[in-house]
Amino acid sequence: MIGGGSGAFIGAVHRIAARIDDKYELVCGAFSSDAEKSKASGVVLGLDASRVYASYQELIEKEKQLPESERVQVISIVTPNHVHFAPTKLALENGFHVVLDKPMTFSLAEAKELQKVVESSGKLFCLTHTYTGYPMVKEARQFVASGKLGKVRKVYVEYPQGWLSEFTEATGNKQASWRTDPKQSGIAGAMGDIGTHVFNLLEYVSGLQVTKICADINIVVDGRKLDDDGAVLLKLSGNASGVLTATQIAAGEENNVKIRVYGEKGGLEWQQSDANTLQIKWLDKPAEIWRTGAGYLSSYAQHNTRTPPGHPEGYLEAFANLYRNFAECVEADLEGKQPKPESLDYPGIEEGVRGMAFIENVIASGKSEQKWLDFTV
Amino acid sequence: MIGGGSGAFIGAVHRIAARIDDKYELVCGAFSSDAEKSKASGVVLGLDASRVYASYQELIEKEKQLPESERVQVISIVTPNHVHFAPTKLALENGFHVVLDKPMTFSLAEAKELQKVVESSGKLFCLTHTYTGYPMVKEARQFVASGKLGKVRKVYVEYPQGWLSEFTEATGNKQASWRTDPKQSGIAGAMGDIGTHVFNLLEYVSGLQVTKICADINIVVDGRKLDDDGAVLLKLSGNASGVLTATQIAAGEENNVKIRVYGEKGGLEWQQSDANTLQIKWLDKPAEIWRTGAGYLSSYAQHNTRTPPGHPEGYLEAFANLYRNFAECVEADLEGKQPKPESLDYPGIEEGVRGMAFIENVIASGKSEQKWLDFTV
Amino acid sequence: MIGGGSGAFIGAVHRIAARIDDKYELVCGAFSSDAEKSKASGVVLGLDASRVYASYQELIEKEKQLPESERVQVISIVTPNHVHFAPTKLALENGFHVVLDKPMTFSLAEAKELQKVVESSGKLFCLTHTYTGYPMVKEARQFVASGKLGKVRKVYVEYPQGWLSEFTEATGNKQASWRTDPKQSGIAGAMGDIGTHVFNLLEYVSGLQVTKICADINIVVDGRKLDDDGAVLLKLSGNASGVLTATQIAAGEENNVKIRVYGEKGGLEWQQSDANTLQIKWLDKPAEIWRTGAGYLSSYAQHNTRTPPGHPEGYLEAFANLYRNFAECVEADLEGKQPKPESLDYPGIEEGVRGMAFIENVIASGKSEQKWLDFTV
Amino acid sequence: MIGGGSGAFIGAVHRIAARIDDKYELVCGAFSSDAEKSKASGVVLGLDASRVYASYQELIEKEKQLPESERVQVISIVTPNHVHFAPTKLALENGFHVVLDKPMTFSLAEAKELQKVVESSGKLFCLTHTYTGYPMVKEARQFVASGKLGKVRKVYVEYPQGWLSEFTEATGNKQASWRTDPKQSGIAGAMGDIGTHVFNLLEYVSGLQVTKICADINIVVDGRKLDDDGAVLLKLSGNASGVLTATQIAAGEENNVKIRVYGEKGGLEWQQSDANTLQIKWLDKPAEIWRTGAGYLSSYAQHNTRTPPGHPEGYLEAFANLYRNFAECVEADLEGKQPKPESLDYPGIEEGVRGMAFIENVIASGKSEQKWLDFTV
Known part of the structure; x- marks a missing residue:
């Protein structure tokens, strides 16, 4: 997870949503642009300290170096809007699937560029329009x-x-x-x-x-x-x-x-x-x-x-549906299968x-x- | 009542609304521009045949000739929009108070002219915005x-x-x-x-x-x-x-x-x-x-x-409130008194x-x- | 109407209910067991003073003496429970149809006796279970x-x-x-x-x-x-x-x-x-x-x-439905016809x-x- | 978890409820009285096969032998009513906290006996009256x-x-x-x-x-x-x-x-x-x-x-509140502290x-x- 440190509202919601259907495990995070705060949030969340990073760049770089079996598969990005585009682009380009909070980017120009990145990366992308x-x-x-x-x-x-x-x-x-x-x-x-x-x-x-x-x-x-x-x-x-x-x-x-x-x-x-x-x-x-x-x-x-x-x-289950359907598509991707139409509906x-x-x-x-x-x- | 013959929806509503609080008695009508239909409606409504008229002009003319104690006091006009202005103007100018269905007239120009008529006539006027x-x-x-x-x-x-x-x-x-x-x-x-x-x-x-x-x-x-x-x-x-x-x-x-x-x-x-x-x-x-x-x-x-x-x-009582408040103002007018603020609220x-x-x-x-x-x- | 003088709640409700569909006209009343209060209520209600009575007995006796075309046809009884049975019985036995507020009588014994009276009188009877x-x-x-x-x-x-x-x-x-x-x-x-x-x-x-x-x-x-x-x-x-x-x-x-x-x-x-x-x-x-x-x-x-x-x-219209259906049955009775099933549903x-x-x-x-x-x- | 294998409704609900607030991790189970079914459910749930047991007795016995740091702390029992008392008693007496589905037991006699067991065991006990x-x-x-x-x-x-x-x-x-x-x-x-x-x-x-x-x-x-x-x-x-x-x-x-x-x-x-x-x-x-x-x-x-x-x-969050509050009390117990009144409210x-x-x-x-x-x- 990128963003969502202590005090953030939507980060906690994302984590609950991801947990509800037991399809995700939180394994690493860069929870704040302030390295200290990021560490502190990681402790509260019970993460292995080695996988709590000082920046999203570090997260992506370090995780990429981990063996595939250990490495994070899906990165959730729950920062304010102006820090949506760069980490999403970096994550996708480095082979990670991404769940991103809305609105997608800071500008339409960024959005269109991101669309190209998603298409060229071949990775999966979910935008959390909860409703x-x-x-x-x-x-x-x-x-x-x-x-x-x-x-x-x-x-x-x-x-x-x-x-x-x-x-x-x-x-x-x-x-x-x-x-x-x-x-x-x-x-x-x-x-x-x-x-x-x-x-x-x-x-x-x-x-x-x-x-x-x-x-x-x-x-x-x-x-x-x-x-x-x-x-x-x-x-x-x-x-x-x-x-x-x-x-x-x-x-x-x-x-x-x-x-x-x-x-x-x-x-x-x-x-x-x-x-x-x-x-x-x-x-x-x-x-x-x-x-x-x-x-x-x-x-x-x-x-x-x-x-x-x-x-x-309620709301948390609606949010969880996005995460669950996305997970089913990630699983299908791993298995080289076509997801069910219901899973693709995110x-x-x-x-x-x-x-x-x-x-x-x-x-x-x-x-x-x-x-x-x-x-x- | 002018308009509101058999088959009309809003005419019947006006009559119920007027009855609910026992402030009005239906005494005469020109219920249709078709004289036969008007007569027939008058029979159904139990009116004295002599006071069922073939046209609104006749109604106003004949009622005006009746002694003040017998004459209709308030005329309800429930015709389609294009027959709002003329009968309302005629009624006001001949000394009758008027209750009129909405929208008030066929055009804004008519509305402004009617405003002058109301003001110069000194008669009371109510527009039935029921809600x-x-x-x-x-x-x-x-x-x-x-x-x-x-x-x-x-x-x-x-x-x-x-x-x-x-x-x-x-x-x-x-x-x-x-x-x-x-x-x-x-x-x-x-x-x-x-x-x-x-x-x-x-x-x-x-x-x-x-x-x-x-x-x-x-x-x-x-x-x-x-x-x-x-x-x-x-x-x-x-x-x-x-x-x-x-x-x-x-x-x-x-x-x-x-x-x-x-x-x-x-x-x-x-x-x-x-x-x-x-x-x-x-x-x-x-x-x-x-x-x-x-x-x-x-x-x-x-x-x-x-x-x-x-x-x-419900709706009929809301409608009746307009009629009742208007009646209280007509009563006050007859008695030369100032109506209560609640009565004036129509x-x-x-x-x-x-x-x-x-x-x-x-x-x-x-x-x-x-x-x-x-x-x- | 018997009962329902100034200050009574349900008497006013009965009167509105009776008016809504224009099937009834209030022509006489004994509005209170106190003759003065009855007269005063009659004035407020605009009745002819000669038909405001000092007691229900007087009402029934005097009305019966009137020519059939003038005489009241339906008597509404809206007194407290202990004054339900006697006026209802008297009214029915003297040829009047009755609308009575609930509960019907003071005791079950009275109720059963009243049932016999209704049956033997051949008059119509309505109990106002509004709902x-x-x-x-x-x-x-x-x-x-x-x-x-x-x-x-x-x-x-x-x-x-x-x-x-x-x-x-x-x-x-x-x-x-x-x-x-x-x-x-x-x-x-x-x-x-x-x-x-x-x-x-x-x-x-x-x-x-x-x-x-x-x-x-x-x-x-x-x-x-x-x-x-x-x-x-x-x-x-x-x-x-x-x-x-x-x-x-x-x-x-x-x-x-x-x-x-x-x-x-x-x-x-x-x-x-x-x-x-x-x-x-x-x-x-x-x-x-x-x-x-x-x-x-x-x-x-x-x-x-x-x-x-x-x-x-709403409630007043529901109440009016009882009165209206009852009136339709009274009309059918007068005309010697069988009422519609919908009219009988009271x-x-x-x-x-x-x-x-x-x-x-x-x-x-x-x-x-x-x-x-x-x-x- | 005891009970709650594939096809059970309430077992899945318990697992979601336990996950929502990240206070529990499912580590072992005896999901069915049929050993094969229990194993199969364990696979679906991603458990280590060594901790999927053939019976509740085995679960309690084997888990007790594990080092305290690995051993399950809280056992959820989600079987039909006739299999509530025995596993709960056994779990409590062997030092495990218990979350049990309602109604508590098969009979009042069992309930009173269980009350004694809870008291003598000193372990914590939660009954899932969700509402x-x-x-x-x-x-x-x-x-x-x-x-x-x-x-x-x-x-x-x-x-x-x-x-x-x-x-x-x-x-x-x-x-x-x-x-x-x-x-x-x-x-x-x-x-x-x-x-x-x-x-x-x-x-x-x-x-x-x-x-x-x-x-x-x-x-x-x-x-x-x-x-x-x-x-x-x-x-x-x-x-x-x-x-x-x-x-x-x-x-x-x-x-x-x-x-x-x-x-x-x-x-x-x-x-x-x-x-x-x-x-x-x-x-x-x-x-x-x-x-x-x-x-x-x-x-x-x-x-x-x-x-x-x-x-x-909604319902799952209400259920999760029971689990979360219970967890806070278990944590307080581990730390030798008095739980907050809000935590004790289960x-x-x-x-x-x-x-x-x-x-x-x-x-x-x-x-x-x-x-x-x-x-x-």
């Missing part, structure tokens, strides 16, 4: 793809948070500080941190692509350097349209990611606050409540569930490039006087 | 006005319907036919029929005014003549912003009007599907569930409730003018290449 | 009767209230005072006031009858004279079983009446807090959300609805007798050391 | 204990399942087969499998003890050998009362464990289907929504949470004895003609 790991999100995608709703016409996605309602970055809150700092986050705040999640969710579930955007991007809290609120009108492929909202100043909101898709014959709705339920709505018959763990679900939902219906699975480099394109397009649109901008990659 | 009649919507407005949420920053309103997902106007559906006919509805479809409702709800609850708009207006169903779907970015007074969505092609949706308002310290949420609940959310303490009928509510919510907590009141000519301005602005924005248009009245 | 007036409760009954759930095995009903959590009857609260006074209420408090409602709901929806009971009946609040809490195990016809709970000391609860029925193949659930929804659950497919106003509902649900799906109807004398039997059986069981008592009528 | 591991259940217990609701008066618990609505044990379903077999499960079916869970939940959250019971225990499905449905009236210490229902024939239900507690001033409600929410209700102010992860929660809830509010934690031998007493008392009551039986241990 697509939920079984009922996978069911939603399958349901839309089945055509039962007819042609998709309208998609709404939203990600309301309230935790940045105050000038939190001035209080020493580490999570707030780097996310609102253009040097660490890039050109976008809320749009990069959570907008990319719902952008990805929209394209994943609907099977459509954003083609044009018109964005209202705001900095609501005085003194903040990056956007903390935005709403975006979307034109989608297939003549559909959509609305994406993402905000960090909806005081009192937690993380209630939500998607609604409407086709000619019906619609569907999923939200994180009731993550094990997928509502299917129909023009002329009762709405249906589809539930995690049920026997009538697709193989994709079933593959990503561990417990019977009614025993809720976000990768393509989603990462489009996510970075979203950031650049949405910020450009926010600044533009022109109504519609083509979504360009 | 502001719900007790918890009134509570929401009072709560925002109290300042407890701090300055308002963001408002989301939505009105998703699915009943026009198909080309219903081709099937002889009367409700669909006039609503999608530019000659009867005006320049807008969904934006006029339901967009005005949530526009009004937004301004009513937030206490803010829309200042700029950027709209994506669509005709989704092939062959339809007016918009059936739209999403609008909004700039609001007080440096706030908002998003308004209204659609009639969200297959499987009923009428789940919803509003969310976020201020510096918290937010609130109300939706018609759980109409007796107002959620109040806070940055740093538990969310609260405020309920119709509870003793802790403001005088505005209490005034608009008939039953104890837990016995749900939508009127000002809301009607702004609603028509919304329609013209939003359709203009939908056609414009320019991103933000000033909201002009 | 069976909800369209989705009617749908629930039809659904069970259709056999789609298979044989019913288990039924749960509950009625939790919190308003008697304190010794409210000592504070001058009129509603609390008579309900907790054995002289006015009879032998039961909560079991009579709300237990009878859910008993009726259980038998109505399930189509089964209670055959044995085992009750835990409690007086929780110090000083109270009648039960304010109870839980009852039930054996039902058809080898099913059930649980009924009714309490007035569930602090913080409103009036969330709820029923769940389980058969061999699935179950259903309805609760007043979401009154326009009926959940249908299946062993092996997604649960379904059935909604008031939808086109797929039975004629019984459709008959009892006024607005399109998504515009909530609670009557049989439900009233069983309700009173419930009260006597449940109180007896509460006092008994024996586990199961046969439910006797 | 008390949920953070909001812990908050509920703390909230009641704080006295804010006043004296507790009424408690309702329910556990509705539908998965045994058919004669599933005849279809080869392994989970159904042992649970309905008196030789493996003991004298109770549903009451042992899920009734004990809600019995434990009731006593845990309310802080009260059951003192008398009156049970209706049924075998609903033809051919079944043990109860699949029951409802129980309860008298509780402190003059409170309660109702417990547990059923496996509520067709269409999943595992929606629910508890409601009412005191003099308010009530609380928690249910597994919305596990991250605790509703607090008040007599005279708005209900509150308390949420997992929030800063206002008690140290007990905070201690048992891993993610920020709005990222749902179910143990006392809860196990009372759970077995519940089973014996409830089955006795089900067969008794006497209404109330004293709850005896």
Whole structure:
């Protein structure tokens, strides 16, 4: 693991997610750009001191020198955005598979370059857009793809948070500080941190692509350097349209990611606050409540569930699904086999490039006087 | 009553709403522009045949000739949009108070002219934006006005319907036919029929005014003549912003009007599907569930409730609240008294003018290449 | 109307319910056993002073003397329980149809005598068990009767209230005072006031009858004279079983009446807090959300609805359904016709007798050391 | 681990729960009473073959011979009920800490004997009543204990399942087969499998003890050998009362464990289907929504949470909380320290004895003609 030392939120989440299905063992780390802190974190995590490194460069170099049977196979990179590209590139080029936190890079240019690296390296790459790991999100995608709703016409996605309602970055809150700092986050705040999640969710579930955007991007809290609120009108492929909202100043909101898709014959709705339920709505018959763990679900939902219906699975299990599916692909790769389609269903480099394109397009649109901008990659 | 003959939906709703609190008696009507149909409807409604008229002109003329003690006092006008202005003007100018269905007129120009008529006539005027009649919507407005949420920053309103997902106007559906006919509805479809409702709800609850708009207006169903779907970015007074969505092609949706308002310290949420609940959310303490009928509510919510907590009141009672409050103002007018503030809390000519301005602005924005248009009245 | 003077809760509810569908006109009343108060209430209600009476006896006597075309047709009796039997009997015997508030009488003996009176009088009789007036409760009954759930095995009903959590009857609260006074209420408090409602709901929806009971009946609040809490195990016809709970000391609860029925193949659930929804659950497919106003509902649900799906109807409309259906039967009676089955679907004398039997059986069981008592009528 | 070989449901759950917080490593197992199956399961789980044993006796004997630094420290026992007592006793007596699945033993007599063994062994013992591991259940217990609701008066618990609505044990379903077999499960079916869970939940959250019971225990499905449905009236210490229902024939239900507690001033409600929410209700102010992860929660809830509010934690995390807290106590034991109060908050031998007493008392009551039986241990 690169990054994720003591005090980091998402690093701990990655480690739990990796452990849940017993497909990974944490064997080495460069947990901080501060060598002392990295060592200290390694001790807490019970690692062999010899495999706690002072930098990601050292990690990659030293691990590569280890015999193949001992060497780390998959490197998780959970640093702030500005330290995504370089370690990922180095890891891939040195033969390691990579799991990387989102958004993928600091800029779209980096993203496109990384895409080339992934392709030339032949290594596997996973980007942790957690929400697509939920079984009922996978069911939603399958349901839309089945055509039962007819042609998709309208998609709404939203990600309301309230935790940045105050000038939190001035209080020493580490999570707030780097996310609102253009040097660490890039050109976008809320749009990069959570907008990319719902952008990805929209394209994943609907099977459509954003083609044009018109964005209202705001900095609501005085003194903040990056956007903390935005709403975006979307034109989608297939003549559909959509609305994406993402905000960090909806005081009192937690993380209630939500998607609604409407086709000619019906619609569907999923939200994180009731993550094990997928509502299917129909023009002329009762709405249906589809539930995690049920026997009538697709193989994709079933593959990503561990417990019977009614025993809720949550965010950590959704995260674990990404790790587990990625592991199954790594295993297949080692064995020279083709993974199952269900295993291949995790976000990768393509989603990462489009996510970075979203950031650049949405910020450009926010600044533009022109109504519609083509979504360009 | 003018309009609202057999087969009309909203006419029957108006009559129930007027009856609930025993403040009105239906005494006369011109229920259809077809004299035979009007008579027939009058018979069904048990009216004295002498007071069922062949046209609104006749109604106003003949009723005016009756002694004051017999004459109708309040005329409800529930015709399609293109027959709003003329009968309302005639009624007001002849000394009758008017309750009018929304949207107020066929055009903004008519609306502004009507405003002058209302002012010069000295008669009372109510526009039936039903959703502001719900007790918890009134509570929401009072709560925002109290300042407890701090300055308002963001408002989301939505009105998703699915009943026009198909080309219903081709099937002889009367409700669909006039609503999608530019000659009867005006320049807008969904934006006029339901967009005005949530526009009004937004301004009513937030206490803010829309200042700029950027709209994506669509005709989704092939062959339809007016918009059936739209999403609008909004700039609001007080440096706030908002998003308004209204659609009639969200297959499987009923009428789940919803509003969310976020201020510096918290937010609130109300939706018609759980109409007796107002959620109040806070940055740093538990969310609260405020309920119709509870003793802790403001005088505005209490005034608009008939039953104890837990016995749900619904759409008809919300509608009845408009009629009841209007009646209290008519009574006060008769007695030469000042009505209670709670009685005065019903939508009127000002809301009607702004609603028509919304329609013209939003359709203009939908056609414009320019991103933000000033909201002009 | 007999009873229901100023300050009474349920009298006003009856009047609204009767008005909603324009089938009734209030023409006379004996609103209080105090002649002055009765007159005063009559003035407030706008009645002709000559038809506001000093007693129910006077009302019945004088109205009977009026020409048939002027005379009241249906008498609503909304007094406390101890003044149910005598006016109802007198009214029926003098040729008036009666709508009576629940529970039907002061004792089972009275109930059985009243049954004879109803039968011999040939007049129509309605008992206002409001909850069976909800369209989705009617749908629930039809659904069970259709056999789609298979044989019913288990039924749960509950009625939790919190308003008697304190010794409210000592504070001058009129509603609390008579309900907790054995002289006015009879032998039961909560079991009579709300237990009878859910008993009726259980038998109505399930189509089964209670055959044995085992009750835990409690007086929780110090000083109270009648039960304010109870839980009852039930054996039902058809080898099913059930649980009924009714309490007035569930602090913080409103009036969330709820029923769940389980058969061999699935179950259903309805609760007043979401009154326009009926959940249908299946062993092996997604649960379904059935909604008031939808086109797929039975004629019984459709008959009892006024607005399109998504515009909530509530408690007053449920109450109005009883009045409306009863009026349709009165009209059919006048015309010598057979009412529609949907019109006949209102609670009557049989439900009233069983309700009173419930009260006597449940109180007896509460006092008994024996586990199961046969439910006797 | 003893039990939990391939095909077992709960064994896999235990392993995930143990892994989540990185406090355990699976080092040995006797996964089946069939030596071959045990070996095969060990291979799948990646264990060293030398530590996969043919029986629990062998496991305990061989592990004890290993040097302390290599030897297993905590043994998880996840066998059917009839194989709980013997391995647990043997493990404790040989110096191992034990985590045991519920219900604790085959009979109350065994339970009491095991209590003595735990006490004399000085080893730690955890019984996996999962539902008390949920953070909001812990908050509920703390909230009641704080006295804010006043004296507790009424408690309702329910556990509705539908998965045994058919004669599933005849279809080869392994989970159904042992649970309905008196030789493996003991004298109770549903009451042992899920009734004990809600019995434990009731006593845990309310802080009260059951003192008398009156049970209706049924075998609903033809051919079944043990109860699949029951409802129980309860008298509780402190003059409170309660109702417990547990059923496996509520067709269409999943595992929606629910508890409601009412005191003099308010009530609380928690249910597994919305596990991250605790509703607090008040007599005279708005209900509150308390949420997992929030800063206002008690140290007990905070201690048992891993993610920020709005990222749902579920059943596996609740289960993991038991394992984690137990591990913290084992660590404290090793270090000779006193564990934190939050770490000590896991179910143990006392809860196990009372759970077995519940089973014996409830089955006795089900067969008794006497209404109330004293709850005896």
